[in-house]
Structure formats: C-alpha cells, structure tokens
Amino acid sequence: MGLDAFAAACCAIPVLASLLAVRFAYVLCRSGLPPTRPRAAGLRCLIVLGSGGHTAEMMNIITELQKDRFTPRYYVAALTDSMSLQKAQVYEKSLIQGEGEKIIKNAQFMQIYRSREVGQSYITSIATTLLAVLHALWLIIRIRPQVIFCNGPGTCIPLCASAFLLKVLGLGWSSIFYIESIARVKKLSLSGLLLYKLRISDQFFVQWTQLQQKYPRAQYAGRLM
Amino acid sequence: MGDRERRVVFVTVGTTCFDALVKAVDSEEVKQALLRKGYTDLLIQMGRGTYVPSKDSGKLNLQVDHFTFSPSIADYIREASLVISHAGSGSIFETLRLGKPLIVVVNEDLMDNHQSELAEELAERNHLFCSRPQTLQETVEAMDLDALQPYMPGEAKPVVALINKFLGFPV
Numbered sequence: 001m002g003l004d005a006f007a008a009a010c011c012a013i014p015v016l017a018s019l020l021a022v023r024f025a026y027v028l029c030r031s032g033l034p035p036t037r038p039r040a041a042g043l044r045c046l047i048v049l050g051s052g053g054h055t056a057e058m059m060n061i062i063t064e065l066q067k068d069r070f071t072p073r074y075y076v077a078a079l080t081d082s083m084s085l086q087k088a089q090v091y092e093k094s095l096i097q098g099e100g101e102k103i104i105k106n107a108q109f110m111q112i113y114r115s116r117e118v119g120q121s122y123i124t125s126i127a128t129t130l131l132a133v134l135h136a137l138w139l140i141i142r143i144r145p146q147v148i149f150c151n152g153p154g155t156c157i158p159l160c161a162s163a164f165l166l167k168v169l170g171l172g173w174s175s176i177f178y179i180e181s182i183a184r185v186k187k188l189s190l191s192g193l194l195l196y197k198l199r200i201s202d203q204f205f206v207q208w209t210q211l212q213q214k215y216p217r218a219q220y221a222g223r224l225m
Numbered sequence: 226m227g228d229r230e231r232r233v234v235f236v237t238v239g240t241t242c243f244d245a246l247v248k249a250v251d252s253e254e255v256k257q258a259l260l261r262k263g264y265t266d267l268l269i270q271m272g273r274g275t276y277v278p279s280k281d282s283g284k285l286n287l288q289v290d291h292f293t294f295s296p297s298i299a300d301y302i303r304e305a306s307l308v309i310s311h312a313g314s315g316s317i318f319e320t321l322r323l324g325k326p327l328i329v330v331v332n333e334d335l336m337d338n339h340q341s342e343l344a345e346e347l348a349e350r351n352h353l354f355c356s357r358p359q360t361l362q363e364t365v366e367a368m369d370l371d372a373l374q375p376y377m378p379g380e381a382k383p384v385v386a387l388i389n390k391f392l393g394f395p396v
Contacts, residue, residue, distance in 0.1 A: 035393050043392070053314035064385040069394055147392070177388055182379075183314045185342040203391055205384055208346070221387055223379030225318040 046145035049077040049084035050153025057224045072106040078114045137162040144172045151179040179205040233266040235305035242273040245358040251278035258365040312340035321376040327353040352376045
C-alpha cells in the first residue's frame with residue numbers, strides 16, 4: 001500500500017508540476033493583454049497607498065476613476081501609516097455627500113503589516129517579512145480584487161505577488177496597474193523594477209519620457225502631479 | 226520701518242528629520258544672503274529634527290521663528306515670498322502649484338537618495354533651484370527669480386483613459 005501511494009505520488013507530482021508550469025506560462029502571456037469580453041460595470045478594486053507623495057499621486061488617479069465602474073474600493077496602507085488611509089477616507093466621505101448612503105459601503109479601509117520598518121535589523125525582518133507575506137495573501141484571498149492599483153510602496157510587492165499566485169492557481173483574475181512615482185526620473189524604484197522584470201503588472205506606467213525610453217514595455221501618459 | 230512690506234522665507238522639511246537644512250538656514254551667512262535679497266522674515270518648519278534654531282536674530286534684521294508641525298503647511302507657503310524645502314515630492318508640487326519661488330535642498334544623509342532625481346530634473350527645466358545644505362548660501366546669492374518657469378500641473382485623465390481602455394470599458 002505504502003509503495004503504491006509512493007508510486008502514485010511519483011506519477012502525480014510531475015504531472016501537477018507540469019500543469020502548474022503550463023498555467024504559469026499562460027498567465028504570464030495573458031497578463032498585459034486586455035480581457036476578451038467587454039466589462040460589466042463594478043470591478044472590485046484594491047488600492048495600495050503609500051506614505052506622503054505616493055498617496056497624493058494615487059488619489060489623483062482615484063479621483064479621475066468612474067466610480068460606478070471601479071467599485072467596491074478596498075484601500076490598503078501599512079500599519080504604521082494612518083495618514084494615508086485618513087486621506088482616502090476624507091475623499092470617500094466627500095463622495096457620499098453627493099451620492100447618498102450607497103457609496104460609503106463601496107469603500108473599505110484596511111491596514112497591512114510591513115515587511116520591514118526603516119532601521120529594523122535584518123534578522124528580525126525575516127520573521128516580519130514572512131508575516132507580511134501571509135497577511136498579504138490573506139487579504140488578497142478575502143478581497144479577490146479584479147483590479148489592483150499601486151504606485152511604489154514596498155507593501156505592494158507581497159500583495160501583487162499573492163494576486164499573481166491566485167491567477168496561476170486559477171482562483172481569481174486581477175489586472176494589475178502599476179504607476180511609478182513621479183519622483184522616479186532616471187531609475188525605477190525597487191518595487192517598480194520587480195513588477196516590471198517579473199512581468200507581474202499588466203500595465204506599467206512611468207511619468208517621465210526618459211524612463212519610458214529605458215523600459216520600453218512601460219507606458220508614458222503624462223504626469224499625475 | 227514698522228509698516229514695510231514683509232517678505233517671508235518659509236523653510237519646510239515635511240515629516241522628515243533634516244537638521245542639516247535647519248542648521249544651514251540658521252547660519253549667519255545664509256541669513257545675511259537672505260537679507261541682502263530683501264527678505265524680512267524667516268519661518269522654519271523643523272519637523273522631527275532636534276536642532277532648534279535660535280529665535281534671536283543677533284545683529285541681523287531678519288525675524289526668525291520656528292515650529293515643528295502644522296496641518297496647514299499650504300497656508301504658510303501661500304504667505305511666503307520664497308520657499309526652501311526638502312526634496313519630498315509632496316512639498317515640491319504643493320509649492321509649485323501655489324506658484325512660489327522654490328529652492329529644494331537635497332538631503333545627502335538619506336540612504337536611498339533617489340529624491341535628488343526629481344529636484345534636479347525640475348531644476349533643469351527651470352521650475353525651481355536645486356541646492357545642498359553646504360551650498361545654500363551660494364544658491365540664494367546666485368538665484369534669479371525671473372528665470373523661473375511656471376510649472377503646468379499634470380493630470381490623471383490620460384492614465385485613467387488607458388486603464389479604462391485596457392479593461393474593455395468604452396472610453
């Protein structure tokens with residue numbers, strides 16, 4: 001019996017692995033291509049906020065979005081950054097005044113563990129990184145976003161990677177939009193570089209033409225600020 | 226003398242700690258350079274820094290004051306005739322949007338010093354002056370405010386249009 005199970009596992013594991021590899025390749029090719037069917041309105045959005053300038057740029061995008069298409073909206077910021085969520089809350093509240101009760105239900109605000117705080121030692125950051133990754137995966141499974149907006153803070157990496165994993169496993173499909181911060185003129189940020197090189201983002205925007213020339217798969221569509 | 230026009234220099238470090246900048250503007254040389262340029266007041270927002278500038282202007286005729294944080298930095302910028310700021314994009318674009326002359330001082334102590342990229346690019350386009358704490362005096366003396374070009378604020382519409390198109394929404 002034990003041998004049979006072992007033999008079965010020996011056969012099943014390569015089959016599963018190759019299936020996963022095929023699926024992985026499919027997801028990589030499919031990313032960056034528009035959806036085949038035209039969209040019905042109401043896409044669950046995950047909006048990753050970062051401190052200071054990042055949030056200001058992101059809120060400029062959110063303000064422009066057609067709210068009936070991009071709804072509900074889940075705002076996520078680092079646990080140590082309550083300012084950014086406050087700004088998003090102020091904005092979402094300003095929407096209700098015009099539209100009544102309906103819209104505030106369409107916005108949720110949550111916080112996420114950061115993998116590493118400034119100045120934290122590298123040894124403890126292994127544990128905190130693991131915690132941050134698990135937390136990100138949990139949030140992605142709970143929210144199942146269809147659209148993800150991010151523009152640079154490190155917290156977007158575990159979130160985007162988790163969303164990509166869900167795509168590979170066939171548990172959900174999300175379009176990931178990355179808009180590199182206006183502060184990056186000559187070089188991408190680490191988050192941007194990772195998402196670009198690993199082809200995790202579906203659409204990658206930069207805000208300076210000289211960056212677009214360096215990274216040809218990126219798009220330039222003007223500046224947000 | 227009392228009713229002469231006030232010309233305020235507003236120094237802001239945002240939420241950062243940037244003692245090198247506060248020390249630089251607090252130095253006799255920079256204060257003198259500002260006076261020679263016709264400024265009358267120096268107001269310093271010092272953030273999380275620990276260096277406290279002296280309120281006593283000594284022999285100089287420059288009124289100096291400071292505070293740590295304020296929720297309404299924009300009001301101070303609006304009142305100012307010149308803004309000296311750290312290189313954070315928030316402070317930079319807030320000042321440019323309000324159309325105030327701006328000297329951005331890059332913090333060289335930051336580990337990942339990508340912030341100088343933005344300041345240098347905007348300085349090349351003549352939207353602001355870019356400086357370092359140790360060269361601030363020269364920048365103040367050499368600056369020509371008439372050479373500055375107004376910054377046209379960007380907008381998110383084109384990016385959002387592309388996002389909509391990608392998702393298959395009619396634009």
